Amino acid sequence: MKVTIYGSGYVGLVTGACLAQVGNDVLCVDIDPDKIEKLRRGESPIYEPGLSEMLQSNQAAGRLNFTLEPEEGVQHGLFQFIAVGTPPDEDGSADLQHVLAVAGTIGEHLDEYRIIVNKSTVPVGTADRVRARTREILDKRGLDLEFDVVSNPEFLKEGAAIDDFMRPDRIIIGTDNPRTTELLRALYTPFNRNRERIIAMNIRSAELTKYAANSLLATKISFMNELSNIAERLGADIEAVRNGIGSDPRIGYQFIYPGAGYGGSCFPKDVRALEHTAKENGYDAELLHAVEAVNFRQKQKLFEKISDHYNGDVKGKTFALWGLSFKPNTDDMRDASSRVLMESLWENGASVQAFDPEAHHETQRIYGERDDLRLCDTPEQTLEDADALVVITEWSQFRSPDFDLIRDKLRAPVIFDGRNLYEPETLAARGFSYHSIGRQTLTPSTL
Numbered sequence: 001m002k003v004t005i006y007g008s009g010y011v012g013l014v015t016g017a018c019l020a021q022v023g024n025d026v027l028c029v030d031i032d033p034d035k036i037e038k039l040r041r042g043e044s045p046i047y048e049p050g051l052s053e054m055l056q057s058n059q060a061a062g063r064l065n066f067t068l069e070p071e072e073g074v075q076h077g078l079f080q081f082i083a084v085g086t087p088p089d090e091d092g093s094a095d096l097q098h099v100l101a102v103a104g105t106i107g108e109h110l111d112e113y114r115i116i117v118n119k120s121t122v123p124v125g126t127a128d129r130v131r132a133r134t135r136e137i138l139d140k141r142g143l144d145l146e147f148d149v150v151s152n153p154e155f156l157k158e159g160a161a162i163d164d165f166m167r168p169d170r171i172i173i174g175t176d177n178p179r180t181t182e183l184l185r186a187l188y189t190p191f192n193r194n195r196e197r198i199i200a201m202n203i204r205s206a207e208l209t210k211y212a213a214n215s216l217l218a219t220k221i222s223f224m225n226e227l228s229n230i231a232e233r234l235g236a237d238i239e240a241v242r243n244g245i246g247s248d249p250r251i252g253y254q255f256i257y258p259g260a261g262y263g264g265s266c267f268p269k270d271v272r273a274l275e276h277t278a279k280e281n282g283y284d285a286e287l288l289h290a291v292e293a294v295n296f297r298q299k300q301k302l303f304e305k306i307s308d309h310y311n312g313d314v315k316g317k318t319f320a321l322w323g324l325s326f327k328p329n330t331d332d333m334r335d336a337s338s339r340v341l342m343e344s345l346w347e348n349g350a351s352v353q354a355f356d357p358e359a360h361h362e363t364q365r366i367y368g369e370r371d372d373l374r375l376c377d378t379p380e381q382t383l384e385d386a387d388a389l390v391v392i393t394e395w396s397q398f399r400s401p402d403f404d405l406i407r408d409k410l411r412a413p414v415i416f417d418g419r420n421l422y423e424p425e426t427l428a429a430r431g432f433s434y435h436s437i438g439r440q441t442l443t444p445s446t447l
């Protein structure tokens, strides 16, 4: 089948590569000449495990092409996927200008039946606005052509996006035309593996499903973070509590890890956008508001712990930071907890020596060159002349470090762990003062 995808960002490229991988003829359209040039050379503009290889092999097989020409795009695919960005506006609502611009472009060049598929995460009601925009342009051209609009939200996790697309838990198709449902069903059949994954519903339900899923996951995290703060005050161990509650299948073990707060391109933006949509429709979403407020506070947690340890004076101190990306296996720094921590440290006169396996480039793009930030080639280098180690992203290579080396290199044996990677007793026995989330702070003297 022929597929066009507007937007060669994270969602667009993964969708394009995976649809080409199962044999479709995919054309990706973007307005950024540098990006298209890079992609044509077989280079991926983002880091996502497995994506580069997939882009290259499908391009070589002729099933995946890139263009700057929207007209070519409209002519190419029966399916016209919109996968452009929807950054948050000042007030938290999603900015739809790029989505609506694509809807307009499709209207300008449409000359036969097409299905417009919304893949971008967009507020409930966007499909209607896309339809209206395309229709408006067609009216201007004096044409009464038929087209359909579908909501088909993505559920891709960064770092595991290819696998999530190739082996999805569910494929949500929101339409108000049964014929369109069948056409999309045919496109997605290769991804059905051993059971029906397609869940068809009306457009608004599909749009809301995406926000509902992300907001519930964010709620689980904020709930656990809140509980971790209570546990600390009660002398309980949040990790034991996590195991205790996770064993109930109604609760489950996933997404109940306390930590330094959630970040990334989806949770913060989607919780805010749903809250905003609710408000616009006359409903005060108190729970969503609290989820966001708890997360805001949690992102400051590590700095608070550090500041408390040094009696509020971190001026002139140097901190070794392990991890910068908002989670492992990505170079994405959007809404990363590391940013809140680094900015607080800098504001209070401290310096940072950081290591991340993938996110140095992004960090440099955001912060530029500065005296109080040194990006190191190895985790060990960050420790040199540092006052303490702070772990903020749980990359697997940080899970079992050489603690003797850490102790020898640091000025003092102090670790702040924002992801509960280590065992408090073990670390205290090895001479560390160990601060983590929702557990008691152990020092060699408290053993």
Ligand code: UDX
Residues within 6 Å of the ligand: 154, 155, 156, 157, 158, 159, 214, 217, 221, 254, 255, 256, 257, 258, 259, 260, 261, 262, 263, 264, 265, 266, 267, 326, 327
């Ligand atoms: C998320 C959704 O999981 C995905 O389905 C959706 O399509 C896009 O948003 P992603 O943003 O890639 O994916 O990251 P995810 O793995 O969900 O993690 C989000 C944040 O939550 C990270 O900052 C992570 O560190 C944090 N997190 C996750 C926790 O703090 N605790 C947990 O138990 C799980």
